[in-house]
Amino acid sequence: MNRPIQVTVWNEFLHEKKHPEIARIYPDGIHGAIAEYLRSQPGIKTRTATLEQPEHGLTDDVLDNTDVLIWWGHMAHDKVEDAVVEKVYHRVTGGGVGLIVLHSAHYSKIFRRLLGTSCSLRWREAAEKERLWVVSPGHPIAEGIGDYFEIEHTEMYGEFFDIPAPDELVFVSWFQGGEVFRSGCCFYRGKGKIFYFRPGHETFPIYHNPTVLKVIENAVRWAAPVERPKPLTIPKAVNVKPLENLS
Amino acid sequence: MNRPIQVTVWNEFLHEKKHPEIARIYPDGIHGAIAEYLRSQPGIKTRTATLEQPEHGLTDDVLDNTDVLIWWGHMAHDKVEDAVVEKVYHRVTGGGVGLIVLHSAHYSKIFRRLLGTSCSLRWREAAEKERLWVVSPGHPIAEGIGDYFEIEHTEMYGEFFDIPAPDELVFVSWFQGGEVFRSGCCFYRGKGKIFYFRPGHETFPIYHNPTVLKVIENAVRWAAPVERPKPLTIPKAVNVKPLENLS
Amino acid sequence: MNRPIQVTVWNEFLHEKKHPEIARIYPDGIHGAIAEYLRSQPGIKTRTATLEQPEHGLTDDVLDNTDVLIWWGHMAHDKVEDAVVEKVYHRVTGGGVGLIVLHSAHYSKIFRRLLGTSCSLRWREAAEKERLWVVSPGHPIAEGIGDYFEIEHTEMYGEFFDIPAPDELVFVSWFQGGEVFRSGCCFYRGKGKIFYFRPGHETFPIYHNPTVLKVIENAVRWAAPVERPKPLTIPKAVNVKPLENLS
Amino acid sequence: MNRPIQVTVWNEFLHEKKHPEIARIYPDGIHGAIAEYLRSQPGIKTRTATLEQPEHGLTDDVLDNTDVLIWWGHMAHDKVEDAVVEKVYHRVTGGGVGLIVLHSAHYSKIFRRLLGTSCSLRWREAAEKERLWVVSPGHPIAEGIGDYFEIEHTEMYGEFFDIPAPDELVFVSWFQGGEVFRSGCCFYRGKGKIFYFRPGHETFPIYHNPTVLKVIENAVRWAAPVERPKPLTIPKAVNVKPLENLS
Numbered sequence: 001m002n003r004p005i006q007v008t009v010w011n012e013f014l015h016e017k018k019h020p021e022i023a024r025i026y027p028d029g030i031h032g033a034i035a036e037y038l039r040s041q042p043g044i045k046t047r048t049a050t051l052e053q054p055e056h057g058l059t060d061d062v063l064d065n066t067d068v069l070i071w072w073g074h075m076a077h078d079k080v081e082d083a084v085v086e087k088v089y090h091r092v093t094g095g096g097v098g099l100i101v102l103h104s105a106h107y108s109k110i111f112r113r114l115l116g117t118s119c120s121l122r123w124r125e126a127a128e129k130e131r132l133w134v135v136s137p138g139h140p141i142a143e144g145i146g147d148y149f150e151i152e153h154t155e156m157y158g159e160f161f162d163i164p165a166p167d168e169l170v171f172v173s174w175f176q177g178g179e180v181f182r183s184g185c186c187f188y189r190g191k192g193k194i195f196y197f198r199p200g201h202e203t204f205p206i207y208h209n210p211t212v213l214k215v216i217e218n219a220v221r222w223a224a225p226v227e228r229p230k231p232l233t234i235p236k237a238v239n240v241k242p243l244e245n246l247s
Numbered sequence: 248m249n250r251p252i253q254v255t256v257w258n259e260f261l262h263e264k265k266h267p268e269i270a271r272i273y274p275d276g277i278h279g280a281i282a283e284y285l286r287s288q289p290g291i292k293t294r295t296a297t298l299e300q301p302e303h304g305l306t307d308d309v310l311d312n313t314d315v316l317i318w319w320g321h322m323a324h325d326k327v328e329d330a331v332v333e334k335v336y337h338r339v340t341g342g343g344v345g346l347i348v349l350h351s352a353h354y355s356k357i358f359r360r361l362l363g364t365s366c367s368l369r370w371r372e373a374a375e376k377e378r379l380w381v382v383s384p385g386h387p388i389a390e391g392i393g394d395y396f397e398i399e400h401t402e403m404y405g406e407f408f409d410i411p412a413p414d415e416l417v418f419v420s421w422f423q424g425g426e427v428f429r430s431g432c433c434f435y436r437g438k439g440k441i442f443y444f445r446p447g448h449e450t451f452p453i454y455h456n457p458t459v460l461k462v463i464e465n466a467v468r469w470a471a472p473v474e475r476p477k478p479l480t481i482p483k484a485v486n487v488k489p490l491e492n493l494s
Numbered sequence: 495m496n497r498p499i500q501v502t503v504w505n506e507f508l509h510e511k512k513h514p515e516i517a518r519i520y521p522d523g524i525h526g527a528i529a530e531y532l533r534s535q536p537g538i539k540t541r542t543a544t545l546e547q548p549e550h551g552l553t554d555d556v557l558d559n560t561d562v563l564i565w566w567g568h569m570a571h572d573k574v575e576d577a578v579v580e581k582v583y584h585r586v587t588g589g590g591v592g593l594i595v596l597h598s599a600h601y602s603k604i605f606r607r608l609l610g611t612s613c614s615l616r617w618r619e620a621a622e623k624e625r626l627w628v629v630s631p632g633h634p635i636a637e638g639i640g641d642y643f644e645i646e647h648t649e650m651y652g653e654f655f656d657i658p659a660p661d662e663l664v665f666v667s668w669f670q671g672g673e674v675f676r677s678g679c680c681f682y683r684g685k686g687k688i689f690y691f692r693p694g695h696e697t698f699p700i701y702h703n704p705t706v707l708k709v710i711e712n713a714v715r716w717a718a719p720v721e722r723p724k725p726l727t728i729p730k731a732v733n734v735k736p737l738e739n740l741s
Numbered sequence: 742m743n744r745p746i747q748v749t750v751w752n753e754f755l756h757e758k759k760h761p762e763i764a765r766i767y768p769d770g771i772h773g774a775i776a777e778y779l780r781s782q783p784g785i786k787t788r789t790a791t792l793e794q795p796e797h798g799l800t801d802d803v804l805d806n807t808d809v810l811i812w813w814g815h816m817a818h819d820k821v822e823d824a825v826v827e828k829v830y831h832r833v834t835g836g837g838v839g840l841i842v843l844h845s846a847h848y849s850k851i852f853r854r855l856l857g858t859s860c861s862l863r864w865r866e867a868a869e870k871e872r873l874w875v876v877s878p879g880h881p882i883a884e885g886i887g888d889y890f891e892i893e894h895t896e897m898y899g900e901f902f903d904i905p906a907p908d909e910l911v912f913v914s915w916f917q918g919g920e921v922f923r924s925g926c927c928f929y930r931g932k933g934k935i936f937y938f939r940p941g942h943e944t945f946p947i948y949h950n951p952t953v954l955k956v957i958e959n960a961v962r963w964a965a966p967v968e969r970p971k972p973l974t975i976p977k978a979v980n981v982k983p984l985e986n987l988s
Contacts, residue, residue, distance in 0.1 A: 093364065093409075095879050107484065116363030117340065117436055120484045128493050131984065133653045133674050138836050138932035143967045147654065156489075159627045159666065160641065162340075162437055162481050167412055168908070168929075172653065172666060172674045176985070178490030180627050180666045180674050188909075189364055190409055191879035226884045234409050237354070237367045242403075243425030243872065244917070246375050342632050378737065380900045380921050385589050385685035390720045394901065406874045406913065407888065414662070415682075419900065419913060419921045423738070427874050427913045427921050435662075438632035473637045490625065491670070587858065587903075601978070610857030611834065611930055614978045622987050650983075656834075656931055656975050659908055672984030683858055684903055728903050731848070734863045736897075737919030 004045040005224045008066040009035045010057065012073040012080075013050040015202040022202050030072050030200075030207055037213040044220060051076060056084050063087065067224045069097050070216070071111075074104040074202065085109045093234050095191025098223025100216065103200030106161075111196070114189055115163055121181070122158035128176040130154045130199070132183050136170045141184060141195065141218045149211040155201045157181045163196070171215075173198060184215070186222075190234045195219040251292040252471045255313040256282045257304065259320040259327075260297040262449040272452050277319050284460040291467060298323060303331050310334065314471045316344050317463070318358075321351040321449065332356045340481050342438025345470025347463065350447030353408075358443070361436055362410055368428070369405035375423040377401045377446070379430050383417045388431060388442065388465045396458040402448045404428045410443070418462075420445060431462070433469075437481045442466040498539040499718045502560040503529045504552065506567040506574075507544040509696040519699050524566050531707040538714060545570060550578050557581065561718045563591050564710070565605075568598040568696065579603045587728050589685025592717025594710065597694030600655075605690070608683055609657055615675070616652035622670040624648045624693070626677050630664045635678060635689065635712045643705040649695045651675045657690070665709075667692060678709070680716075684728045689713040745786040746965045749807040750776045751798065753814040753821075754791040756943040763943050771813050771941075771948055778954040785961060792817060797825050804828065808965045810838050811957070812852075815845040815943065826850045834975050836932025839964025841957065844941030847902075852937070855930055856904055862922070863899035869917040871895045871940070873924050877911045882925060882936065882959045890952040896942045898922045904937070912956075914939060925956070927963075931975045936960040 011031035015022045026033050031048040038046040049057025051073075063069075069088065073080070088110050091097040101111045106119045130151045134142045158179030164187070171184030183198035197219060199212050206212055258278035262269045273280050278295040285293040296304025298320075310316075316335065320327070335357050338344040348358045353366045377398045381389045405426030411434070418431030430445035444466060446459050453459055505525035509516045520527050525542040532540040543551025545567075557563075563582065567574070582604050585591040595605045600613045624645045628636045652673030658681070665678030677692035691709060694700050701707065752772035756763045767774050772789040779787040790798025792814075804810075810829065814821070829851050832838040842852045847860045871892045875883045899920030905928070912925030924939035938960060940953050947953055 114363050116361050118481045118483070120481060122485055122487045124487050124489065126489060126493055128489070131672055131674075135653050135655075135676065136659070136929065137654055138929055138934060140967050158487065159629050160631055161629075164411060164434070164436060165414055165630070165663065169659065169663075172676075174668060174672060174674045176489075176491065177493055178625055178668060180625075180668045182629065182666075187411070188877065188879055189411060193879060226881050234365045234367055236365070238369055240369045240371050240405065242371060242373060242375070242423075244423065246373055246424055378919055382900050382902075382923065383682065383906070384901055385682055385687060387720050406876050407878055408876075412877070412910065416906065416910075419923075421915060421919060421921045425872055425915060427915045429876065429913075435630065435632055440632060473634050608857050610855050612975045612977070614975060616979055616981045618981050618983060620983060620987055622983070652981065658905060658928070658930060661906055670983075670985065671987055681905070683905060728859045728861055730859070731861045732863055734865050734899065734920075736865060736867060736869070736917075738917065740867055740869050740918055 004043050005220060006065050006067045007038055007044055007046045007070065007220055008058075008062060008068075009038070009046060009048045009070045010072065011048070011050050012076045013052065014076055015074065025203070025205050026207070030202065033207040034070060034213070034216060038217060038220065041217055044217070051079060056080060058084055058088065063091050063097060066097050068100060068220045070100045070102065071105045071108060072102045072200065073108045077108050080109055082109070085113060089113050092192040092194065093190030095225055098192065098225065099194045100219050100223060101194065101196045103198060106196065114194060115187065117164060118162045121161045122156075122179065124156040124177060126156065126177060127153040127204070128156055130156070130176075131174040132171045132199070133174065134170065135172050136168060139168060139170050140222050141170050141186070141215060143218050144214060145211065151199055151206060151209060151212070153204050154199065154206065155204070157198055171198075193223045195223055251290050252467060253312050253314045254285055254291055254293045254317065254467055255305075255309060255315075256285070256293060256295045256317045257319065258295070258297050259323045260299065261323055262321065269449050272450070273454070277447075277449065277454055280454040281317060281460070281463060285464060285467065288464055291464070298326060303327060305331055305335065310338050310344060313344050315347060315467045317347045317349065318352045318355060319349045319447065320355045324355050327356055329356070332360060336360055339439040339441065340437030342472055345439065345472065346441045347466050347470060348441065348443045350445060353443065361441060362434065364411060365409045368408045369403075369426065371403040371424060373403065373424060374400040374451070375403055377403070378421040379418045379446070380421065381417065382419050383415060386415060386417050387469050388417050388433070388462060390465050391461060392458065398446055398453060398456060398459070400451050401446065401453065402451070404445055418445075440470045442470055498537050499714060500559050500561045501532055501538055501540045501564065501714055502552075502556060502562075503532070503540060503542045503564045504550070504566065505542070505544050506570045507546065508570055509568065516696050519697070520701070524694075524696065524701055527701040528564060528707070528710060532711060532714065535711055538711070545573060550574060552578055552582065557585055557591060560591050562594065562714045564594045564596065565599045565602060566596045566694065567602045571602050574603055576603070579607060583607055586686040586688065587684030589719055592686065592719065593688045594713050594717060595688065595690045597692060600690065608688060609681065611658060612656045615655045616650075616673065618650040618671060620650065620671060621647040621698070622650055624650070624670075625668040626665045626693070627668065628664065629666050630662060633662060633664050634716050635664050635680070635709060637712050638708060639705065645693055645700060645703060645706070647698050648693065648700065649698070651692055665692075687717045689717055745784050746961060747806050747808045748779055748785055748787045748811065748961055749799075749803060749809075750779070750787060750789045750811045751813065752789065752791050753817045754793065755817055756815065766944070766946050767948070771943065774948040775811060775954070775957060779958060779961065782958055785958070792820060797821060799825055799829065804832050804838060807838050809841060809961045811841045811843065812846045812849060813843045813941065814849045818849050821850055823850070826854060830854055833933040833935065834931030836966055839933065839966065840935045841960050841964060842935065842937045844939060847937065855935060856928065858905060859903045862902045863897075863920065865897040865918060867897065867918060868894040868945070869897060871897070872915040873912045873940070874915065875911065876913050877909060880909060880911050881963050882911050882927070882956060884959050885955060886952065892940055892947060892950060892953070894945050895940065895947065896945070898939055912939075934964045936964055
């Protein structure tokens with residue numbers, strides 16, 4: 001793509017309005033912190049969208065101008081309209097929009113719809129240490145990361161993480177309290193690409209961590225459609241004529 | 248498993264009642280033909296269930312006594328109750344029931360629910376030849392099949408088949424009219440196993456073909472839970488204590 | 495297979511002869527400990543073979559009567575004759591012999607020959623705790639294991655483990671010192687099956703741990719050829735006539 | 742990468758010198774035809790190297806300035822020095838050089854060394870038609886290709902192709918004579934990327950086909966290291982200190 005990658009950072013944006021201590025960490029919302037970083041990177045244009053906007057901010061016009069959609073949700077997955085989920089689903093599987101799913105959005109409607117599994121896991125909030133190990137060092141999403149990186153205080157997510165085996169596994173997390181987790185997972189679905197990335201939380205400043213932001217940037221470049229426009233849907237079953245003489 | 252594998256063959260069983268020429272090929276229904284073969288194999292016990300029975304024949308009692316469920320549907324996917332689909336979904340992902348999905352059931356509610364994709368494909372009815380090549384010769388589902396096998400007259404299904412990349416690809420089909428198709432596909436979801444097998448049609452005697460029946464038998468043995476009973480569901484996200492001292 | 499699975503447990507068997515403290519843990523050798531357990535399981539017949547026997551104990555006659563070969567080596571990988579490695583390689587890829595590779599045998603000639611990568615890793619001997627998490631709970635090798643199991647004192651192996659992405663990933667290890675490791679890895683090569691299992695060490699009594707032994711038993715049942723005899727090699731490139739009329 | 746991708750096209754370059762009818766199709770050699778196309782594409786710099794040059798043209802200096810190596814060989818695989826194969830092997834697995842393996846190079850030393858399997862297959866020279874179907878339509882190597890493309894006259898390669906299951910399967914071929922083949926296969930090994938692409942032959946003008954050349958160009962962009970320089974080798978097993986307090 002010779003033009004900039006167009007990113008839309010979506011956030012339910014409720015925690016930040018309700019809890020002053022979260023607003024202190026993310027004064028412009030989680031979406032604001034991620035968007036601010038991406039705007040400073042070459043070849044990327046970024047906008048944001050939130051739950052309480054009309055159509056959750058994901059109008060056709062916005063999606064027509066989105067190459068990669070980043071999704072953060074936690075307490076209001078059920079408030080996301082099914083019609084919007086279906087629209088995003090078809091954009092992703094049709095290959096027009098790459099999707100990056102962050103942290104607690106493992107339970108978002110769109111992620112569960114795309115994967116088909118429950119996406120359940122173990123969890124604990126104890127401000128413990130996480131160390132993310134690279135298990136696919138040649139993968140573009142691991143570019144520039146080194147052997148591992150650390151997050152000093154985080155919520156724990158542990159296995160069994162009920163997802164289909166990822167098409168590419170990039171990171172595996174170690175937690176101080178004794179668990180492991182498949183933390184960076186690539187999926188191909190239809191014509192589209194999806195990346196799940198575990199780090200992130202509303203009460204820890206994880207989206208200010210430069211390595212976390214670098215991984216998100218790498219994922220944006222990986223998930224972007226190579227050329228645009230693309231067909232926006234996967235066709236229904238189609239009855240076709242033979243390509244060879246059957247006689 | 249030291250006791251017999253308990254198989255339930257499910258069929259919507261509508262074609263056979265409506266069309267005398269189909270009834271001639273399958274006088275006891277497609278489910279009857281498959282069940283008759285399986286009953287003659289060692290270590291397998293078989294029953295059947297159909298759409299028009301109460302709860303489509305898939306009561307809790309039947310499912311409690313089912314290790315492997317074989318699914319055939321075509322013209323009435325939408326008539327299958329969502330509640331039954333959800334029940335089967337949880338049995339499969341919970342690891343209690345292995346699932347074998349045949350031919351036109353690529354469009355069944357249960358298969359699409361499990362995979363998350365549209366499961367669309369190309370198709371044509373021209374009674375052409377199909378040759379199924381083994382691309383995973385060490386796989387238990389390919390046991391005893393040789394390098395390939397042929398079906399003289401069949402409906403064509405062609406790529407792109409919109410499924411997630413299979414966890415194991417066993418067969419790839421060649422069609423006389425010029426297409427190819429991933430015809431034998433294994434998926435692991437949750438704790439369960441799923442096998443999609445392309446051959447089969449209501450107006451061709453495909454479920455009388457000994458090699459097709461042998462593959463179905465192999466798939467039954469592959470998909471059966473190793474031990475029973477198993478937990479019947481994947482747990483929801485669970486908050487856990489640390490396993491290590493965090494201080 | 496209606497007859498017993500024939501297992502050969504191979505051990506270089508040098509540590510145990512040199513170091514009395516190792517001989518105290520494994521008076522009959524590591525192979526002896528594993529073989530003793532397997533002999534007590536239904537449907538399994540077990541023999542052993544060691545480095546210093548003629549042909550390392552792996553004569554054609556022994557291999558003809560081996561369904562699954564378990565491999566333990568550490569200090570003498572280079573002493574294994576290339577001709578024996580080639581013979582085992584062809585038995586495994588030809589589908590006649592399933593292979594289970596234990597712990598330090600990640601650096602054995604046979605494992606590196608089969609995978610093509612360096613199989614290098616990080617390591618440390620500090621008698622620390624390991625916890626193996628099941629990430630594929632429906633897999634037959636995880637049968638009966640639960641969510642995880644622990645080894646109180648072990649050598650550490652850490653990522654990046656330079657292997658091809660496993661065809662099925664069953665266990666991921668957590669180590670007290672901060673690392674993670676893909677500890678249970680299935681590979682299909684040619685017509686054969688290979689399982690790498692990390693636990694094991696000469697100075698810790700790991701092959702007396704009932705869960706470790708249960709996993710090895712599960713792996714034996716998974717890796718065994720379904721039917722015997724099998725072709726013993728993969729054919730060379732073969733020039734073939736067309737199956738269809740080309741005119 | 743903001744600088745051009747540096748491609749080296751390697752050819753054994755023997756057929757073209759021996760057979761005038763091959764020289765007529767490829768007056769500058771197969772490498773010349775591929776290089777000519779790549780030179781006309783934006784962001785790519787191309788050189789060539791051949792078997793009979795000193796060190797087969799693959800000196801350290803050339804490899805230091807190679808991001809992607811394209812490999813064509815057929816009748817002289819055994820003439821390639823093992824030392825050169827080892828050097829290329831470490832460049833590829835170390836992540837410094839992406840590798841594209843064409844047609845009959847399935848039997849090259851470097852491909853077999855990287856994959857560990859025999860890489861055998863069925864074949865036939867009957868000038869028959871091949872149709873390559875895209876089975877991974879969102880993959881960057883399938884960019885701009887459509888649902889399928891055709892080669893009117895080609896040599897046939899058929900399954901079973903003895904390779905590890907590809908990490909990503911992009912193309913599956915249909916042949917007029919009745920076979921199928923996994924024709925576009927991505928592998929990740931160490932830190933490196935490898936693409937096998939089936940089309941190509943010395944007596945058919947396949948490397949003048951615009952779609953074949955477009956796929957090779959796509960593969961060059963996919964296989965190129967994201968940043969340079971990269972570490973040129975995978976480290977040996979390394980003994981490490983704990984990252985966490987073990988007391």
